Amino acid sequence: MSETPDSAVHTADTRAVRTYIERHRSAFLGELAEWLRIPSVSAQPERAADVRRSAEWLAAALGRTGFPVVEIWETDGAPAVFAEWPSGEPDAPTVLVYGHHDVQPAAREDGWHTEPFEPVVADGRLYGRGAADDKGQVLFHTLGVRAHLAATGRTAPAVHLKMIVEGEEESGSPHFRALVEEHAARLAADVVIVSDTGMWSETTPTVCTGMRGVADCEIDLYGPDQDIHSGSFGGAVPNPVTVAGRIVAALHDSDERVAIPGFYDGVTELTDAERALMAELPFDENAWLTTARSHGTLGEAGFSTLERVWARPTAEVNGIGGGYQGPGGKTIVPATAHVKLSFRLVAGQDPARIETVVRTWLAEQVPAGIRHEIVFGAPTRPCLTPLDHPALTAVSGAMSRAFDGAKVRYTREGGSGPAADLQDVLDAPVLFLGISVPSDGWHAPNEKIELDLLMKGVETTAHLWGDLPAALRDTTRAEPLLT
C-alpha cells in the first residue's frame, strides 16, 4: 500500500467508506452493546470493579481495532485507557481523541422503559446507559479508523492517532489533570478531538468550537460571634446575611452585566460574523426554556440567549445560606452567612486574574464589623478554536461529506470540561466532534443514540484522518489558542 503523503491517496472515497461501514455496522453495534452491559458508574464505589472491567474491555477492543499501543493508565481513582497508532509518515500531524468510559448512575425505577444496562435496539436507536454519553461516541472511532484505512488502502492512519479515554468524567474528572500532566509527553498532539458533545439536531450538523471556562468560590461572612437577638441588637449591628444579599445584588448592574471591575478585561468579543452565524441557527426559545425547565429568560443586555450561554462570561450564585432556615420564624441577627459563586469564563479571561478582581471587589463590599473569607476552587480555563482554524475547517468538511454535503454550522458549549486540561497542558487546540442530539437523554432515563447519526460520526472520522494532513500542512503547529 502507498504511504506517501499525497492528499489524493489520503482522502477517502465516500462510497468506499459507506460500503465498509455498512458491512461492519452490525458487528460494531454488537461490540457496543457488549460494552454497554458493563455498568461502569464511576460515582458508585461498589461499581469500581465494573469501571475497571470497562477499561479492560475498551483496551481489548482498541487492540482488536489495530492500535499497536494500548495501555491502561492508573490514576488515584478509576483507570483510563490510552491507545496510539502511529502514522506511516513521520511528519503526519498528531491527533488526540478524548472520551470517557464511565457512565452516569441508572436504575430501572428512575423511569427507564428497559433495563439501563441491557441495551436494546428499537426504531433505529440503541437504548442503554452510556449509549450517547460517552461509550457510543468513543467506540465509533474504532470503526472510523478502520473505514479510513479500508477506503484509502492504508495500513496505518494518515495521522498519528492517539486516544485517551478516562474513567472519572461523570465524577468530575478529579484525577484527569494530574494524569495529563504525568503523561504530557505521550499525549502531545497538534489537535485534540473531543468526542463527548452533541450536535444541534438530527437535521443540523454542527461542530462545537469552544467551551466556557469556570472559576468558583465560596464566601464566608462572619458577624456576631453567635446568633444574637434581633430585638435587642437588630438595626444597630451589621448582619452578615444582609451583607451576603448585598454582595449577590452587587454582582450585576441593571443591564445584567457583571459589575465586578475588571471582570470583562481581555474578553474575546464575538465578531459580527460569529453573531450572524449563531443567529442563523434554528433556535426556538420556548423549546429551550422547556429544556431549561425555566419560566423566563434574563441575561446580559444586548445579547441573545444563545450568545449569553455560549459566548458571554457570567456570574452565578449557586447557593446561599445563613441564619435560621427551619420552619417558622426566629428573630435573630445571624452570626454567619455563606455564598457560593461561580463565574463562567470565555476566551481571553484568565482565571487567576478573575480571582484577583473578585477578591478586590469583595473586600470593598464588606462593611466594618463583618469578617470575610473567600476560597476559590481549581478553575477550568475556557477553550475556543477560531472559526478559520484549518483543523476546524477539516472537521466541518469531513462532517459535511458524511452529511451528504449539508452545511455544517458552528456551536459552542456553555459548560466547562476536562478538555480544557488537555488544551492547557498540551497547548493544543480542542475541537468538539460529537454526534449526539439533545433528545439522547444524557444523565436521564432512557438514554439512547441515533444509529444513523452514530454512523455519521464513523464516516466523519473516516474522512477526517485523511483530510487533516493536508489541512494542517502549512502549519507546523496549530494556532495559539484564544484563551
Added chain:
Amino acid sequence: MSETPDSAVHTADTRAVRTYIERHRSAFLGELAEWLRIPSVSAQPERAADVRRSAEWLAAALGRTGFPVVEIWETDGAPAVFAEWPSGEPDAPTVLVYGHHDVQPAAREDGWHTEPFEPVVADGRLYGRGAADDKGQVLFHTLGVRAHLAATGRTAPAVHLKMIVEGEEESGSPHFRALVEEHAARLAADVVIVSDTGMWSETTPTVCTGMRGVADCEIDLYGPDQDIHSGSFGGAVPNPVTVAGRIVAALHDSDERVAIPGFYDGVTELTDAERALMAELPFDENAWLTTARSHGTLGEAGFSTLERVWARPTAEVNGIGGGYQGPGGKTIVPATAHVKLSFRLVAGQDPARIETVVRTWLAEQVPAGIRHEIVFGAPTRPCLTPLDHPALTAVSGAMSRAFDGAKVRYTREGGSGPAADLQDVLDAPVLFLGISVPSDGWHAPNEKIELDLLMKGVETTAHLWGDLPAALRDTTRAEPLLT
C-alpha cells in the same frame, strides 16, 4: 382602718415600708428559694408536671399573701395563675401585674457554679434559674402589697390589684393571647405593670416605657422547576437566589434606612426631649458591643445606637437559603430560594399596614420567570407609654422614693413581648417595672438577682399602689396608646 380615698392615707411612709420589708425579708427569700427549686422549664415536655407544680405553688403563695381570688387558668399548654385583690374603694384604678412562672432550661454542665435548681445566697445575691427571669420579679409583688398594707394601715390595696402569671413565656407565649382574649373581662385594667424587664444598672434606676413590635414573614422564590446546569443555562435565565440577594439588598438604602415605600408612614418620631434623655444615659458602646458579641455598629443614619435599637423600626434578615450549601461547589442555577425577614415596629406603625407595603414592594422586586410567595406570621404590636403619662410619673416617683430620691430615667426595650397582647386586648397602657440588671444572666448560666435591688422592687410597689389613685384621679381611663 380608714378606707377613704385620701392620698395622705394611701401614701406609704418610707420608713414604715422599709421596716416592714426588713422584718419579712428573710421569710420572703425562703419562699422564693422554695419556688426556685421547682424546675418549671416550659420548653421541656418532661418538665410539664414541674411547670404545673410551679403554678400551684404560686397560687398558694398568693393565697397566703391575702389575695381573696386566686385561680389556675388552663391553656392549651402550661397553666397560668390569676389573682385578684379588690380595693376597698370601688372607684380605685385597676392595675394588672404581668409576669411568668416558667423558666429557661438550665443544667450544671452548661457552666453553672452551683446546681441551677438549688438556690444559693452569696455576696448579697440569690443564684438560681429564674431568680431574675422571672420568679424573683413576680414574687416581690407579694411582699410589696403586704408592705403597702402595713405602711398605710389598710386591709385592702388602694388599687384593684390583679396578677396574671403565665407559664409559657420562655416558649414564646403560644397560648397567651388566646388566654387574654378568653378572660378579657376579668383582666380589664387601667394600667398594666409588666415585671419582666430590667434596669439600666445597679446605680441607674430606670423605667422602661415601651417595646418595639415585630412583624415577620417568609419569602419563597421559585425559578427553574429543578436545579439546572449553570454551564448550559447560566447567564440566560433568572436565578431565584440572585433575586433573594437583590431583595435583601433592596431592603435598605445607602443610609441604612428601610427602603420599602410607606414603611415609615405614621412612625412616632422621637422628640428632642426624649433624645436628650436617652443621650444622658451612661451608654458605653464598647461594652454594648461586647454584650452584642458583635464587632461593629451599623444602622440608620442620624440616630445613636440606643435610638436605633429602642426607638427606630428596622428590617432584618433572620435567615436565607437556596441552592447548594454543602461542601465544595456545585455549578447550578438553583430552583428555589427562601428569605426570612422580620421588621421591628415602633409606635405609630400598624402591622397590617406594614404587611401591605411589604407585599407591594416585594412584588416589584421579583422579575418575570420567578414566582414568589410570602407568608406573614402573627405580628406583635409596639407599645409605648408617653413620658408624661400620669401612671408613668407615679411609677418613676415610687421608684425614686425606693432609691433614696435618685433620678429615675427612662429606657425602652428593643424586643417585643406578650405585654403587647395585654395592651391590645385590654386597651390599657403598659408600664415596665423591672429591677433586674444586665449582669443577672437571663437565659445564661449562674442567673442571679441582687437582693438589695429585689427589695427596691418591693419598696417601689409598696409606694406605687398608694400613689396611683391620686395620679390617675383626673383620668377616668388611661390615655390612648401611641400605636
